[in-house]
Amino acid sequence: MNPSVAAAAAVALAAALPWVAGDAAVNWGLLVLLQVTVAQSWNLLGGYGGQVNLGHAAFFGIGALVTRGLWVQGTPVVGALVAGSAAAAVAGLVVGLPSLRLRGPYFAIGTLAMAEILRIVVGTTLPEVSALPSDLITGYRLVPRYYLALALAVLSTAVVWRVSCSRFGMGLVAIREDEWVAETVGVDTYRHKLAALLLSAALAGAAGGAFGYYHLSFYPQFVFSPVWTFDAVLMVFLGGIGTVWGPPVGATFFVLLREALALRLTELHVLVFGAVFVVVVLTLPGGLVDVARVLRAMRVRRPQPA
Amino acid sequence: MSKRFGGVQAVRELDLEVGEGEIFGLLGPNGSGKTTVFNLVAGVLAPDAGEIRFGGVLLNGLPPHRRAALGVARTFQLVRSLGRLSVADNVAVARLYGATPARSVDAARQEASQLLALVGLAGKAHLPAASLNLAERRRLEVARALATRPRLLLLDEPLAGLNADEVQAEVGLFRRLREEGLTLVLVEHNVPAVRSLCDRVAFLHAGEKVAEGSPEQVLSHPRVVEVYLGGAAG
Ligand SMILES: Nc1ncnc2c1ncn2[C@@H]1O[C@H](COP(=O)(O)OP(=O)(O)OP(=O)(O)O)[C@@H](O)[C@H]1O
Ligand SMILES: [Mg+2]
Numbered sequence: 001m002n003p004s005v006a007a008a009a010a011v012a013l014a015a016a017l018p019w020v021a022g023d024a025a026v027n028w029g030l031l032v033l034l035q036v037t038v039a040q041s042w043n044l045l046g047g048y049g050g051q052v053n054l055g056h057a058a059f060f061g062i063g064a065l066v067t068r069g070l071w072v073q074g075t076p077v078v079g080a081l082v083a084g085s086a087a088a089a090v091a092g093l094v095v096g097l098p099s100l101r102l103r104g105p106y107f108a109i110g111t112l113a114m115a116e117i118l119r120i121v122v123g124t125t126l127p128e129v130s131a132l133p134s135d136l137i138t139g140y141r142l143v144p145r146y147y148l149a150l151a152l153a154v155l156s157t158a159v160v161w162r163v164s165c166s167r168f169g170m171g172l173v174a175i176r177e178d179e180w181v182a183e184t185v186g187v188d189t190y191r192h193k194l195a196a197l198l199l200s201a202a203l204a205g206a207a208g209g210a211f212g213y214y215h216l217s218f219y220p221q222f223v224f225s226p227v228w229t230f231d232a233v234l235m236v237f238l239g240g241i242g243t244v245w246g247p248p249v250g251a252t253f254f255v256l257l258r259e260a261l262a263l264r265l266t267e268l269h270v271l272v273f274g275a276v277f278v279v280v281v282l283t284l285p286g287g288l289v290d291v292a293r294v295l296r297a298m299r300v301r302r303p304q305p306a
Numbered sequence: 307m308s309k310r311f312g313g314v315q316a317v318r319e320l321d322l323e324v325g326e327g328e329i330f331g332l333l334g335p336n337g338s339g340k341t342t343v344f345n346l347v348a349g350v351l352a353p354d355a356g357e358i359r360f361g362g363v364l365l366n367g368l369p370p371h372r373r374a375a376l377g378v379a380r381t382f383q384l385v386r387s388l389g390r391l392s393v394a395d396n397v398a399v400a401r402l403y404g405a406t407p408a409r410s411v412d413a414a415r416q417e418a419s420q421l422l423a424l425v426g427l428a429g430k431a432h433l434p435a436a437s438l439n440l441a442e443r444r445r446l447e448v449a450r451a452l453a454t455r456p457r458l459l460l461l462d463e464p465l466a467g468l469n470a471d472e473v474q475a476e477v478g479l480f481r482r483l484r485e486e487g488l489t490l491v492l493v494e495h496n497v498p499a500v501r502s503l504c505d506r507v508a509f510l511h512a513g514e515k516v517a518e519g520s521p522e523q524v525l526s527h528p529r530v531v532e533v534y535l536g537g538a539a540g
Contacts, residue, residue, distance in 0.1 A: 167402045167411060174399045177388035184348060185454050186374035186403030 003245060007157075010248070014150050018143045026146050030214065032255045033149035034207055038228060039235035039247035040156035041203035046233070047242035048160075048169060049196045050176025051100070052108040055115030056204055056232050058095075059088040061122065061224035063205030068212030072133065077148075081209040088205025089198050096197040101190060103179055119224035131217035145214040152210055153248070156203045161244045163199075172196055176242070234273055238280050240287025249288050307356030309342055309513075316342040318513040319356070324458075326361075329480065329490045331500045331521065334510035335533060340493040341383055343510075344460045347491075348380045349373045360458065377405040379456035381447035383463050383493070389436035393427055394418050396435045396446060397453045404454025421449045426475060440467045448479070458489045465496045477503055497525065509533075 017029050038060060045051050067084030071077050091114070099110035132140070163169040171192045174182035183189045208223060231254065239250020254273070261272060284290050309317040317339045324330040332340050345351040347358055349370040358365040365373055388396045397418035401408045408414035422428045425445040430438060438446060444464055451459055461480075465473050477499055480490055494500050500507060501521045508518040509530045517527040524530055 165411060167407075167414075170395070170399045170402055170411065170414075173391060173395075174388055177391060178386050180350070180370075181382075181386050181388060181450075182399070183370045184350075184374060184380060185400035185450060186371045186405070186407075187399070188369075188371045 007245075011150075011154060014153075015147075018146055023142055026142055028255070028259060030142070030146045030149045031259075032252050033146070033153040034210060034214075035231065035235060035251040035255055036153035036248045037149070037156040037203055037207035037210075038232045039239070039251045040153070040160050041200045041207065042229075042232035043236045043241065043243075043247045044156075044160050044163065044203070045193075045196045045200040047236055047246070048163065048176065049172040049193055051193055051197070053111045053197075053200070054108050054229060055095070055111030055113070056200075057224050057226055057228035058091060058111070058115035058118050059201040059204035060208035060211070060228045061115075061118060061220075062091050063088045063208030064212035064223040065122070065126075065208075065220055066205075067209030068130065071213060072136065077213055081148075081206055081213070084209035084212070085202045085205040088208065089202040092197045092201030093194070096194050100193045100197065107193075115224060115226065115229065119221055119226075122224055123219075123221035126220040129217050129219050137216065140216070145210070148210050148213065152203075152206055156207075157244065157248060159199065159203065160247075163196075164244055168192065168195070173242070234277055236287075237277060238287060240289035243287070243289055246287045246289045253288060307343075307346055307353040307358060309339075309346060309351060309353050315513050317346065317353075320510070320513065320515055322508060322515070322518075324489060324491055326457075326489055327484060327487060328505050329484055329492060329503050331504035331507035332491060332493045332510065333495075333500065333507055333524070333530075334516075337512075338510040339513040340510060341462055342513075344380055344462055344491075344493065347373075347460060348378060371403070374404050374454050374456075377455070377457035378460070379404070379451035379454045379458070380460035381444075381451050381462055381464055383466075385440065385443040385447055387435035387438070387443055387446055387450075390434055392432050393435050393438065393446060394422060394431040397421050397449045400450045400453035404456070406455040418449075418453060421453055424452070425449045425479065441469070441472055444468060445472075445476070448476070452483070456488065458491070459483065461490060461492045461494075463493055463495065465494055465499055473499060501525070 014029065014033065018026050038056070042053060042056050045053055063084035066087040067080045070080035070083055095110050095114045096107070099106040163172070171182065171187040174185070174187055175189050175192060179189055211223065235250035235254045236247055237250070238253055239248065240246025257276070280287065284294060286293070307317060308315070308319055320343065332343065334340050342351065346353050347365070349365065349368055353366070360376060360378060363376060388399065394415060398411070398414040401414035401417050402411065408417055419428065419431055422431050425448055427442060427445055427449065430442060435446060444467060448461070448464060465476055468476065473496065480503055484490060492500070492504065504521050506519060507521050507524045509516045509524050509527065511533050516529045516533070517524045
């Protein structure tokens with residue numbers, strides 16, 4: 001099937017879900033869509049630009065706390081979400097401006113350090129659980145939150161698709177393949193990496209904002225958990241890194257498997273997905289989106305019966 | 307200009323001038339500083355002392371991508387490619403950046419296929435660059451550098467590893483490029499090719515210029531002969 005037809009069908013199905021399914025399925029769908037945005041935002045910088053962000057949770061967490069804080073105080077949710085997304089982008093700038101100048105592991109280390117510092121600071125300054133006030137709980141409805149998550153998933157995928165066929169995207173991929181070659185042919189590698197980081201952080205912040213708007217109660221520290229980062233990396237590799245459709249496929253597969261296994265324990269979760277990750281990466285280096293191509297190649301290679 | 311790496315003085319107070327439209331050869335034994343000169347001009351390395359000017363513009367302090375935008379292009383002695391991209395996209399990326407970028411990705415891809423035809427890689431356009439052999443990668447380097455629409459092309463041993471026919475084809479290509487107004491600086495150990503191509507050459511030894519002039523003059527210069535015979539290099 002043509003990818004754009006498949007994409008349109010998937011979006012139509014997702015849009016129809018609240019009409020045909022109950023709250024449990026809508027809730028599950030929302031988590032998938034939220035993770036599509038988280039994975040897609042990591043993919044933009046990591047999959048296309050080759051910059052390994054080990055602190056993606058920081059952007060998600062900042063978006064979640066800022067959006068929720070403003071919304072609870074009375075800001076319309078869209079405005080609060082834009083502010084949360086912008087705050088995450090600013091954090092991206094803070095960590096990227098110094099570390100992306102250098103080649104090597106500085107960016108990976110810088111993002112990891114930032115996320116851990118933020119997690120600890122938030123854990124000590126905001127130790128109480130963040131619960132919605134009763135008036136907001138009374139008016140709480142799941143479906144608008146579901147559509148917000150769908151809109152963000154579509155937006156982030158559209159952004160990655162646009163980037164993938166643009167000059168900017170070609171420059172990013174060149175940086176991923178060989179930063180010196182990219183620089184030598186005229187790519188302003190620093191600005192490209194920064195721009196991709198800003199987009200990535202803004203999208204992750206928006207996903208966090210949607211989470212802050214959706215979740216009834218959570219510990220502020222939870223949205224900074226490294227699990228958000230590692231889930232993103234996992235979903236991207238499972239689905240297909242540096243592709244437009246890998247993250248949506250990876251997110252769907254990941255959330256489905258997690259719910260099916262009902263793995264609530266973090267350690268077990270990491271163990272099982274670690275194993276799945278290794279198997280997929282070893283047998284399908286291009287991720288699940290590569291299955292069709294690999295199967296076709298196997299059919300061609302198989303000897304014809306005499 | 308000068309450049310030192312720790313205890314190694316790679317380039318020592320070197321003064322070079324290349325005229326517009328010239329094919330200039332940079333010769334010298336292994337480790338004499340030729341690639342370092344290219345790195346200084348392309349902006350990969352900063353000189354410890356000295357000035358680098360290109361058409362009146364002071365290049366010192368400009369990052370490589372700004373120099374590419376001014377029209378400086380180079381190939382790498384140890385060939386480098388964007389391995390998982392197609393051969394065509396390796397060139398198309400360069401066409402989208404550099405001195406006069408193509409208007410769109412489609413236009414860049416189209417012009418990339420013309421450039422690949424020019425270097426004889428048209429048949430490989432859709433393969434990943436990592437699947438090319440050394441000779442093919444050398445030609446891809448040239449196509450990629452040309453795709454930035456440079457005024458100055460720095461070629462670091464573009465003929466190494468090529469067979470006689472391929473050398474002939476490249477020499478012909480370099481001549482045509484010069485006729486189109488490009489300035490070429492060539493690091494090359496292939497003496498016959500240098501003789502037939504270069505208007506002028508300079509010979510480096512331990513980072514210092516030993517001789518400069520026509521290929522005949524330089525290749526018969528007593529110190530050049532001494533270094534080449536003594537070092538058994540090149
Ligand atoms: N990045 C670097 N760091 C440290 N030393 C270097 C570096 N680049 C070059 N050198 C040293 O500088 C000297 C000149 O090296 P350069 O690569 O310029 O020589 P070359 O003339 O290109 O030699 P070849 O013919 O082998 O390519 C050598 O001694 C080399 O080891
Ligand atoms: Mg060299």
